[in-house]
Amino acid sequence: MAPAPVLSDRTRILGLHHVLPMAYRGEDMMPLQSERAARVATDASDAAALMDMAMILQSTGQADTARALLTEAVALQKDFCVVHGDGSGPRLLAFVTPGDFMANTPVDFLLNGSDAVLWLHYVDADTRDLATLPDHDVALVAVGEAPEHGPVLDRLKTLLPQLSRPVLNNAPQKIADLSRDGVSAMFADEPSILAPATHRIDRATLEAVSAGRTTLSACCAGLEFPIIVRPVGTHAGGGLERAEAPDALPAYLAGQTAAHFYVAPFIDYRGPDGLFSKQRIVVIDGRPYPGHLALSDHWIVHYLSAGMAEDAAKRAVEAAWMESFDTDFARRHADAFDALNRRIGLDYFGIDCAELPDGRLLVFEADIAMVVHDMDDARTFPYKKVAMRTLFDAFMDMVRAKAGTAQ
Template identity: 50%
Template structure:
């Protein structure tokens, strides 16, 4: 495949602007559409051969590796890029619009707010500025109209968010999703505590527990009910730092718990009661919903026969009836799902208190909204095949446009109609 073919499909492919990225969104779409990534990789290698200090090429290589699940290699390429440069950029549809400065940090594809997707169709100029717990100052940031704290909550990012909290004191431009300590407070246990007294939301009690205590429970030396009053088997256990279901297991008894611990080496875990949220037909349904300035927008609705629902393992592309259900959910969201859960949405927006965040949720038979988690870095995208999921892009582009309007409003700019035909841009 020639560069002449790749360049129109991958914005930034032929750019020679220092720090200009192809970007996560274009690379994920290219991959999901079934294209060969080898020519893109070869192009990036050739760029590095020409200029070993081409940090943007290294950063795009990191993204390709992370897309292919080569996490260690991807993180190594990312670290090499950050050793060279901390500032990267993306311009959408030629740029010239709002200049958005995003504070991001090193990590995988779920470490930061998915801005490259959320800005699809805009004319924004996005500046990604990487920070860590040792960042001394922000004097080197570029000129911008508005900033956003895009670092997601995780144990690794707690110190980063704390440092950002100090650095952003008296910041001269509007800051979306500030102060950073609001994001730092979005740990699983703290989010659950926020909604403990909320009639419209069930956020199962989630508690931290160390490995030794879990081993004592598994061996019968300590009763679960004594260690965790109010919680009994079956339970859900996951490592503190896990996301996307990694290390997440339903544990029915002490024997199963012991086997789980023999297979996991982490020192600390989250523990919560298992809530059977299956519908009357025996299927499990999970919704991902984004909140923008307090208004809810659907991202996906997955249906599965298994209690642990992720969009990939739900095999939605193989079940037309599940896709038809998702299409109805997304197209009728404002007049159906959002109406039923209006009270829950209001309290979620008020208590979390961020300009942008997303949740994973389910509907319980008694009408409550079951809250699994909330974060600013959940994957929100429009990369599903348009032939198989024709309803997805219109819904996602409405979400993207709402996000862009919200950002533009912070600096007194009226955002123009997005160029949705340029979804790769």
């Protein structure tokens, strides 16, 4: 058996919590990129430098080059280490797979402000065994749901029983079940939750609907226009559009190359103020924590494009929601969170959701890879620093508690 990896300059990387905030603040990344490039020029096998370069390029929108460097780094070695604080805390090993920042649980952000040591161990569908892992106290399955991750999660189902250390989210099939159609089916009969019926259909079927050769309801039982449609495997609103009628589909399809799509009914979730409000919440060890709330006059709500930084009134709504979350939102939706915990059944997961006038929770998506962070400016968003610190501390408490079961 080969020796387990040890902490060294050959394995230690900057980490997402270091790189992405620099890009978020608009800092010049070229000096850092140039330093890592010089390391690679001196030693082409410097996988840690390649990994840092991949993160830098990904954070500055150079996705294709970033993925090529990531692939090269992982081909050289499977283990990379991020040290938080003085590194005296628990050693957490996360099973991850190559991809962008939304491919895996953002563990690096969740450990921000701690003294934890994070090991990233890359796996794929061809991983033979887990015989040479870095020494750790607790592990975490961090591979998020995605069509291309199905074989990876299937492989982990076979490999994880080999481990003697405790594992968080030790249920790859439950992660795989968090597809958009899987989540809608999971909560179809839950009275406290509306997860709109979501259908996966192929391109030919959608083209037939657009051309009038068949009807939407004939392909997707009970579904009528208006609908929302998006390519399978996309996130952050990629390719997401609203179609009022079949004649809206030809132009949509002309701009998409995907072979499969998700279609679902359009739900008008505007509040009394006429704005759409979407909340991101993570559930840690059974308890929900607020991630962010965004308000927008458009039905596709993204925090970065919702104008939260420019609108003090919107920020006041978010601040009040965060500050009263435990006594108000979480209490009013206690039945929904109980159902989410029962049916999803993972130690850590997130949801994007909204409140409906009838009191139900409208769930758009559930996954383990939703990004929650503390990068927002403390002067503009002072309340978010407090909420994120509470969330990060809860994650660390769960890690310590799980690690303690092995002692």
